[in-house]
Amino acid sequence: MKVSFIIPAYNEEGILGACLESVQREIAHGRYEAEIIVVNNASTDRTAEIARGFSEVRVVNEQHKGLTHARQAGYRASSGDLIANIDADTVIPEGWLATVMSEFERNPNLVALSGPFVYHDLPFLKRTLANLFITTYPLVNFIVQHILHAGAILQGGNFVLRRTALAKIGGYDTSIEFYGEDTDIARRISKVGEVKWTLRFPIYASGRRLQKEGLLGTGFRYALNFFWTIIFRKPYTLEHYDIRTKK
Numbered sequence: 001m002k003v004s005f006i007i008p009a010y011n012e013e014g015i016l017g018a019c020l021e022s023v024q025r026e027i028a029h030g031r032y033e034a035e036i037i038v039v040n041n042a043s044t045d046r047t048a049e050i051a052r053g054f055s056e057v058r059v060v061n062e063q064h065k066g067l068t069h070a071r072q073a074g075y076r077a078s079s080g081d082l083i084a085n086i087d088a089d090t091v092i093p094e095g096w097l098a099t100v101m102s103e104f105e106r107n108p109n110l111v112a113l114s115g116p117f118v119y120h121d122l123p124f125l126k127r128t129l130a131n132l133f134i135t136t137y138p139l140v141n142f143i144v145q146h147i148l149h150a151g152a153i154l155q156g157g158n159f160v161l162r163r164t165a166l167a168k169i170g171g172y173d174t175s176i177e178f179y180g181e182d183t184d185i186a187r188r189i190s191k192v193g194e195v196k197w198t199l200r201f202p203i204y205a206s207g208r209r210l211q212k213e214g215l216l217g218t219g220f221r222y223a224l225n226f227f228w229t230i231i232f233r234k235p236y237t238l239e240h241y242d243i244r245t246k247k
Helices: 016-030 047-052 067-077 096-106 124-134 137-147 163-168 181-189 208-213 215-232
Strands: 003-009 034-040 057-061 082-086 110-114 117-119 158-162 194-197 203-205
Touching: 003 016, 003 067, 016 034, 016 047, 016 096, 034 047, 034 067, 047 057, 057 067, 067 181, 082 096, 082 163, 096 110, 096 158, 110 181, 117 124, 124 208, 124 215, 137 194, 158 163, 158 181, 163 181, 181 215, 208 215
Parallel strands: 003 034, 003 082, 034 057, 110 194, 117 203
Antiparallel strands: 082 158, 110 158
């Protein structure tokens, strides 16, 4: 199976390189068939230039700013059987793609795979509390998906979708700006197959939002929008603070 990495990027000149290096290392390590698409989402810095400096990285420009617009643009430009959604501030660990291939090859009913963020740059206490919160995800996913049949959990910035399933649900909902975008995909795609969330599929991510907005406030806001999107099919919070550097 071919994997398409879709990486939305708005003013990420300072960290995009580390993300792309990790993706290229992982592809080369297993000699996987893959493509890397960076969606330059109305950046005003050197994001696009940095992305073009990497061989075999394709840049797609999407001037309509917004995470779901960027994801949709990348999806439409891609050709992979699997759509790997990661963020520009993430770094994938060794074995990440091996897990993807193993999970999707052995379970034809699997339509989405996701796992936790490991916030590598948070202070110890905040990192520990965030990790404890994340350990509840598998149980919540099981209850919501298999008992309530109301949706599922996907970790935005670390989830892989089967292309045929994404096509069945009509792609990403571009009316959702930020909060709830991953829950909306999980809710809809769980209707056509199985969504798996496992602690054995981590990705390294920046904790910059948790640092700027506070651990408890951010956690509450994400939880509120998760359940609101599951119940009412739209997020509660319609605006978000942009943590990226603007120029």
